[in-house]
Amino acid sequence: MESTAQTSDYNRSRYKGGSGMWSWILHRGSGLAVLGFLFLHVVDTSLVMFGPDVYNAMAHLYESALFRPMEVLLMFLVTFHAFNGLRVILLDFWPKTARIQVQLSRAVWVITLAIFIPSAYIMLEPIF
Numbered sequence: 001m002e003s004t005a006q007t008s009d010y011n012r013s014r015y016k017g018g019s020g021m022w023s024w025i026l027h028r029g030s031g032l033a034v035l036g037f038l039f040l041h042v043v044d045t046s047l048v049m050f051g052p053d054v055y056n057a058m059a060h061l062y063e064s065a066l067f068r069p070m071e072v073l074l075m076f077l078v079t080f081h082a083f084n085g086l087r088v089i090l091l092d093f094w095p096k097t098a099r100i101q102v103q104l105s106r107a108v109w110v111i112t113l114a115i116f117i118p119s120a121y122i123m124l125e126p127i128f
Helices: 004-013 019-050 052-062 068-093 095-124
Strands: none
Touching (some): 019 052, 019 095, 068 095
16 A cells, blocks of 8 residues: 555656646657658658659658648747757756746747748748
């Protein structure tokens, strides 16, 4: 049987649905999405071995309006992942920043959106 101290420590360390939990989920998800893109990039770059026509066909597919929103989503995920990673570094190296983790999460969102919105506009402008 567990002691009460161990149980209460465990309960205190679990996320209970706040901004930290959502940042954690999106950080892991964005990391997996970026990893998936990296894998896709390696595969499509390796198509050059099959000749320039095959490679160029894939490059034209990426330039289509169908893939542009996915590039914009990728840009959002990379931007969020980078700034949230800096937040995680702050929390890991300076434990006292845990007291302001909600403000840090909000700052990550503000910075991410401040970079993402103008970039998305520039990236999507050729479609419209």
